[in-house]
Amino acid sequence: MSEEDVLEIIDAGLLRPFKYPRLVYQGFLFHYHKKCKRHIRWKCSRVSKANCQAVLRTTLDMNRPRLIQFDHEHLHEKDTHSIDRLKMKIQDMVIRLSSSFY
Ligand SMILES: [Zn+2]
Numbered sequence: 001m002s003e004e005d006v007l008e009i010i011d012a013g014l015l016r017p018f019k020y021p022r023l024v025y026q027g028f029l030f031h032y033h034k035k036c037k038r039h040i041r042w043k044c045s046r047v048s049k050a051n052c053q054a055v056l057r058t059t060l061d062m063n064r065p066r067l068i069q070f071d072h073e074h075l076h077e078k079d080t081h082s083i084d085r086l087k088m089k090i091q092d093m094v095i096r097l098s099s100s101f102y
Helices: 080-099
Strands: 007-010 022-025 028-035 040-044 055-058 067-071
Touching: 007 080, 022 055, 028 080
Parallel strands: none
Antiparallel strands: 007 022, 022 028, 028 040, 040 055, 055 067
């Protein structure tokens, strides 16, 4: 498994209305779609905006998913900026939540 194939989970549970985690694969952002019998399906985050059909299938372990299959190439450039923004938002939220206890 090369560095490129690493899946990164972004726990967006703190940011409503994002109930499910996001997944980063090769610089692209995916949204949780559904759980199937043997895998979890993730849709490209631009499925509606760019009509991108890219789909990931991973193992069922939501905390440490492993890639099973990647279908369809993306129709757009990488999501580097939205991924950074998402991470910053979550970090902000974590700081706000932890400081509210004092
Ligand atoms: Zn895409």
